[in-house]
Amino acid sequence: MxxxxxxxxxxxxxxxxxxxxxxxxxxxxxxxxxxxxxxxxxxxxxxxLPIDPEDNDDILRVAEHDGYTEVVKQFRCADGCDDCPHGPYLYHVTEEPRPGGTTKVHWSFMGTVHEQEE
Structure with a gap:
């Protein structure tokens, strides 16, 4: 557990x-x-949504926009870190076309989210 x-x-x-x-x-x-x-x-x-969080991610907010998905998340790093969780951070997530007709999810880091922005 x-x-x-x-x-x-x-x-x-x-x-x-x-x-x-x-x-x-x-x-x-x-x-x-x-x-x-x-x-x-x-x-x-x-x-x-193109969002596939990692095990240590904590997704706080997801909002769809034209051309991208806005994601606010925080994450936990190694055990014993006194500063965890880190963030929250803002990302713009897009699906980029690749040769062969496939797409790849791309996370663009936009910056730290301050409490009044949440």
Whole structure:
């Protein structure tokens, strides 16, 4: 089991009841919830976000804009770091076309988010 102090912060606007339900899910149930949420996005004609957080990322906010996705996140580094978590930091995430018709997700660091900006 993981330390509750390291539990990710839910994104803004996610209903508290849903947050509670998700926190009580086992990993297998969470994976199924992700699949179902992606299916619902497709049903509503929405594309999936290009966001794939690392294990040490804590996504605080995601906002869609024309041409990019705005992401505010903080992260945890090595065990024993007294300054963790680091951030929050603002990124603009884009999907860049690659030869062969594929795309690659590109994270552009925009800077530190100050409390009044959050």
């Amino acid at each position: 993981t330390d509750a102090a390291e539990r990710p912060t839910p994104p803004e606007g996610l209903p508290p009841k849903l947050v509670t339900e998700l926190r009580e899910c086992a990993p297998a149930e969470l994976r199924k919830a992700i699949v179902h949420a992606q299916e619902l996005l497709h049903f509503h004609g929405e594309a999936e």
